[in-house]
Amino acid sequence: MEASAARAIPAKDYKSDYKPVWCPGCGDFSVLSSITKAFAELGLPREETAVISGIGCSSRIPAYTSVYGFHGVHGRALALATGLKVARPELTVVATGGDGDGFSIGGNHFLHAARRNADITYVVMDNQVYGMTKGQASPTTSPDWEKSKLTPHGTGVSPFQPLAIALASGANYIARGFSGDPNGVARLIAEAIQHPGFSLVQVLSPCVTFRPEQRDWKEITREATVPYTDDTGRAARRLMTDDGFNTGVLFKGNRPIYQPSLEQSSTTEDLERAFQV
Amino acid sequence: MSSNTVSIAITGAGGAGVMTAGQSLLDAAAKAGWYGLMTRSSGPQIRGGEAAAFLRLSPRPVGCPDDRYDVLFAFDWMNVERFSAEIPLDEKSVIICDAAAGDAPEVMTKSGARLVSLPLKDTVKSIPGGRVNMIGLGILAALSGVPMKAVDAVVDDALARKGKEALAASKAGVQAGFEMAKAINVDEIALDASGGSEKGRWSISGNEAAGCGAIRGGVRFVAAYPITPATEILEWLAPNLEKVGGTLVQAEDELASVNMIIGGSFGGKPSLTATSGPGLALMTEAIGLSVASETPIVIVNVMRGGPSTGIPTKSEQSDLNIALNGLHGDAPHIVTAANSIADCLSTTQWTVHLSEKLQAAAIVLSDQSLGQSRAIIDKPVDSGLVAEREVVADGVKDYNRYAVTPSGVSPMAIPGTRGGEYVADGLEHSPLGRPSSAAGDHTIQLDKRERKLTQFDFGDRWADVDGDGDLVVITWGSSTAPAAEACERARAEGISTRMISLRLLTPAQASRLEGLLKGVKKILIVEQSHSKQFYRYLRAEYDLPHDAEVRVFKRPGPLPIRPGELLSEIRSWS
Structure with a gap:
């Protein structure tokens, strides 16, 4: 996709004038900028682009952009995005949301969207907490996090591994970024949009309100030193030793894409002939 | 019991070919220019297990199973008791079974139906590659009055791909069935096959x-x-x-x-x-x-x-x-x-x-x-009604997706439309589509979403209304066919009845239904539910005449509501 000079739109014009509900210091401000930067870099026509989300802090993003959008129900962004993409393959469809929306209530759709491998980009802002409901453990929360009233002794449950599950399920592009590096995340998103099939970009996006310790993420995250692979076995081995803070592209595959043809070959009258006695 | 219709039940174990025989008989009746209906029933097994095909054939359109069966054709007696409640028989019915299948169970014979035991398995031995269900097809076609050439045409269509031998075996089976049927007195069952045409039928x-x-x-x-x-x-x-x-x-x-x-x-x-x-x-x-x-x-x-x-x-x-x-x-x-x-x-x-x-x-x-x-x-007439969504044109300016309009319908922007970019939202929103928890926006949008349904003129399709009389049957969905047939039979007996079948359940067309019920003294509500869901809905949404007596005929599934039961209800009330 080449940006045409005539249609070039600055990144800021992909933002709406509507003020986000996020807390000061939230990582999602930066991810919003990365998304609009990626759109600008690719020169996406606004009317041909859609951002689809479910429910949660990060799922508010569609309203903060100036493209088409759908803010649906909790956990179903990928299903809605799949319907849109299959029905309108010429559109660029980006789904956004958080770890609770995508991996807990929407976990089944995550598996099957990766498996189906429609050409959708999924940007997950992972802060390991439910922010909108004021601080409960999410699927990616570590088992010993005891700050939630809902799980005062920690969840005791192993965290969800989004990258490993995406890889195992059939995603075609898998990357991780950190919201503290907005340009890096923008590059990942732009590449994910361009890469055919289902693309997952997990963005570590701190919740400074309920997980203030995540401010340390800027010290912990590091760009992976190993380049991406197109080999699922190699990618799986890398994930075995991954501590969740390596950023960059893990996997770029070439798995078959789901996009049924929408060519018409018959009329309704033709179909109805089958019913004639 | 209504005249000019024949009802046949076919039962047997999985693999006996019950559904093929039933489907072929229906198809043959269609070729002969008749109308017909075939419902299926089966046990809980995914494959195999007992199965039943219920057919009703007539020169006139058929909407539901009849009150009783003229013929029960049993390939065998496997688990037939599971279907017994679905197969009402009487002393005028005929039960045809294979002599090799053993004694007919009491649950079937206690109806007083005439039992005819035929050497089906023995006969099929003399037909190389033959199958019992084709003999059954022949017998049932003969009993119903379906001409052999119509059955042959169906067998030709169905088996053309399976080769000459399979085709010949099937036709021989059908012919043997027609021969065997001569031994059964068919006169009171068979329909008149003349004059029908399959043209324009589906x-x-x-x-x-x-x-x-x-x-x-x-x-x-x-x-x-x-x-x-x-x-x-x-x-x-x-x-x-x-x-x-x-x-x-x-x-x-x-x-x-x-x-x-x-x-x-x-x-x-x-x-x-x-x-x-x-x-x-x-x-x-x-x-x-x-x-x-x-x-x-x-x-x-x-x-x-x-x-x-x-x-x-x-x-x-x-x-x-x-x-x-x-x-x-x-x-x-x-x-x-x-x-x-x-x-x-x-x-x-x-x-x-x-x-x-x-x-x-x-x-x-x-x-x-x-x-x-x-x-x-x-063939259903095409109403020509198609999807016509109100949309905005490319290049629209100052677009408000949820703009307040008199009709309540606001033109939609479809992705690809420049200037129409908006966010569809499950959050309550302003006319522009921005999330809003303001009381004013909520009321405006609630009103708008209600108005677009309440102000729309749904036309005549909201209900099917038939007949006239101060006894009114109100029903819906699949209960309509038995209700319509009951009303028709009642009218033939001189009892004037009106039938109303609601097609549009919500938004309720209160003034339309209330208009039809003005002055009505007897209302019979017919539905297939245990808790009178339809009755409660009618009570909630419509002002039924205060001086009318309202009765409810309701029964849960799985047994179908039969026209005769409703007719008895109507008779007992007039």
């Missing part, structure tokens, strides 16, 4: 009809999850949508399928899913999203016995409550009901039109007895 199931109506209405995107008894809608749509430039996605569950069609519809494609009770229950949250975001979708719900897994393979009209009232919040939507197999086509088509026109969520209620039965019908 053979179609309710589920196929719903699929066809969807495509006629303009549906081009379907996402769905398989569920009994709705799956055939999807299996018909998958290959056929593809031919007209649409597509069907098999989703991972019903939560996905309903959200996928919201996505497809947001993209501008008229979108539909089909399901049954458990699936509809899973979809209700997202149907609310369709209502709030004003993204039109259609859900065809083919009802089965409930609650929970219930009786998946049998019919019941018990999803009325959830279809009408299952959504959270104040969520005005459309619920329609198909009242015949043919009407599965026209009502689905109409509902697609309404949903798109009003940017509304719409549920079409069908049920197992309509969906999985096959009928010979006159």
Whole structure:
């Protein structure tokens, strides 16, 4: 996709004038900028682009952009995005949301969207907490996090591994970024949009309100030193030793894409002939 | 019992060829120019197990099974007691069975029906490659009065691909059956086969009809999850949508399928899913999203016995409550009901039109007895009603997706439209589409979403009204056919009755129904539910005449409501 000079739109014009509900210091401000930067870099026509989300802090993003959008129900962004993409393959469809929306209530759709491998980009802002409901453990929360009233002794449950599950399920592009590096995340998103099939970009996006310790993420995250692979076995081995803070592209595959043809070959009258006695 | 109709039940173990014999007989009757209906019943086994085909043939259109069966043809007696309640027999009935199958069980013979035992297995031995079910087909065709040439034509069509030998064996079996039938006194059963023509007739199931109506209405995107008894809608749509430039996605569950069609519809494609009770229950949250975001979708719900897994393979009209009232919040939507197999086509088509026109969520209620039965019908006339969504033109300025309009319908921007970029939202919103928790915005949008349904003129399709009289039968869906037949028989006896079958259940057309009920003294409400769901709905939505006596004939599934039972009810009241 080449940006045409005539249609070039600055990144800021992909933002709406509507003020986000996020807390000061939230990582999602930066991810919003990365998304609009990626759109600008690719020169996406606004009317041909859609951002689809479910429910949660990060799922508010569609309203903060100036493209088409759908803010649906909790956990179903990928299903809605799949319907849109299959029905309108010429559109660029980006789904956004958080770890609770995508991996807990929407976990089944995550598996099957990766498996189906429609050409959708999924940007997950992972802060390991439910922010909108004021601080409960999410699927990616570590088992010993005891700050939630809902799980005062920690969840005791192993965290969800989004990258490993995406890889195992059939995603075609898998990357991780950190919201503290907005340009890096923008590059990942732009590449994910361009890469055919289902693309997952997990963005570590701190919740400074309920997980203030995540401010340390800027010290912990590091760009992976190993380049991406197109080999699922190699990618799986890398994930075995991954501590969740390596950023960059893990996997770029070439798995078959789901996009049924929408060519018409018959009329309704033709179909109805089958019913004639 | 009504004249000029013949009813046949065929039962047997899996693999006996019950369904093939039944289907071939129906097809042959169609070739002979008759109408007919075939319903299926089977045990809980996925494959094999006992099966039953119930047929009713007539020179006149057939809407429901009759009160009784003229003939029970039993290939064997395996688990036949499972069907005994579905096969009312009497002393005028004939039970035909294989001499090799052993004694007929008492549950079948206690009716007083004449038992005719024939050497079916022995006869088939003399036909190389022959099958008992083809002999059965021959016997039943002969008893019904279907000419042999019509049966031969059907066998030709069905077996042409299987080679000359298979064809010859089948035809020999049919001929042997015709010969054997001579030994049975057929005069009182057989219909007059003269004068009929198959021209302009269709053979179609309710589920196929719903699929066809969807495509006629303009549906081009379907996402769905398989569920009994709705799956055939999807299996018909998958290959056929593809031919007209649409597509069907098999989703991972019903939560996905309903959200996928919201996505497809947001993209501008008229979108539909089909399901049954458990699936509809899973979809209700997202149907609310369709209502709030004003993204039109259609859900065809083919009802089965409930609650929970219930009786998946049998019919019941018990999803009325959830279809009408299952959504959270104040969520005005459309619920329609198909009242015949043919009407599965026209009502689905109409509902697609309404949903798109009003940017509304719409549920079409069908049920197992309509969906999985096959009928010979006159080709349904195309109403010409198609999806016509009000949209804005490319380059629109100062666009407000949820602008307040007198009709309540606000023109929609389809992705690809420059200047129309908006965010569809399940959050309450301002006219611009921005999330809003302001009391004013909430009231304005609630009013608008209600107004677009209440102010719309739904025309004459809201109900089928037949006959005149101060006894009025009010019914809906698949209960319509037995009610209509009961009213017709009552009229023939000089009892004047009017029948009203509601097709549009919500928004309720209160003034229209109340107008029809003015001065009426007797109201008989007919429905197939245990808790009188339809009666309660009528009480809630309409002002029934205060001085009218209201009776309810209700029964849960799986047994069908038979016209004779309703006729007795009407007689006892006049």
